[in-house]
Amino acid sequence: MNCLKIGEIYDYLEGNLPPAQQAELERHLSACPRCEEAVVARRLIEQAASTLPDLELPPDFSRRVMATILHQEGPLPRWFAALVVGLSSLGLVCFLLAISGGGAGLTFVSGFLRFFLAYFQNATVFLAKVMILLSSAGKTLRLILSAMAKCFSLLHNLISPEVQAIILISAVALFITLYFGLKKKLLSGEKT
């Protein structure tokens, strides 16, 4: 057996070699002081590196992290607070009108509330429909994009950069040809 290459030494030290190769390498090491020395030096470094001490952390580090997370989240979103204040003020105005206006006031307030509730109901249904539509569109788009990303990543690993460049240039050329071809076809159609 020839003297060991560096990669073989590390494979040996990490126990990555098949048993037969490991045994052959050990036989060589017992007969070759140069390779034995190379293995010893690298083993010493591996041992020392694996026993390096942990870097110190403050004892309350995790609590600090959680406190920052809670602080960033904040008590309530501003829009929610504004909505609560607005609705409360509206309720108070209705209540005051009903009390001060007597029968007429009550009729006005109940009419207004009926109108407001109907409007609110319609708006909620409309918003729910829009949200469902947006959510399904988002999910579909996400699926398509993630599939595209996976395909590109697979192609990137499989195809060499030169071939990737050729494919990209061909795609751009094809796109330009199609674009101008279609444009020409449409323009000639308009003329006739």
Added chain:
Amino acid sequence: MKDEPEKELIQRTLRGEKNAFEALVCQYERPLMNYIGRMVQDRELALDFTQEVFLRAYASLHSFEPQYKFSTWLFRIASNLVIDHWRKKKIPALSLSEPLEDSNLNLDVPDERPSPLRQFEVAELGRRIEKALEKLPGALRELFVWRHINGLSYEEMAEIKGLPVGTVKNRVYQAKEAIRRLLEESP
């Protein structure tokens, strides 16, 4: 809670239980600090970055895909943070996918001369390794720390960096050789 599987902790965090995320922080604060501290060489900055990793992880936990390991996901966030820091500070970072130009980092046959490293105790050698790490190019330092200090497998490192396992393994060996040369050059 300490022995609770991390996937369960992630699910509970997503349901709004903050103490479940705190358990994840306790589990990973030390490995992340060990990695980031050695990458940025500044304790206060390392503490800030370690906290930032957890903040980013918490904010985007809903996008974590459970088929991957949580630890590799965290280390990927940390690695991106460190690379951004180097970019801002204009610290040159060697790309792992590019071939190395330094002929001292090739993996041919070992030197003929006897190694002077035998004279050191393990603890002394450890201190020297810490010093040598500071001189190692960032990308190689990252792999050395992950392998020897965080104990990551080659497959985990390949997943974090998005590189083939063979490439990562080769670069780890080159990092080890670079450390050895640095140690032998300044005994």
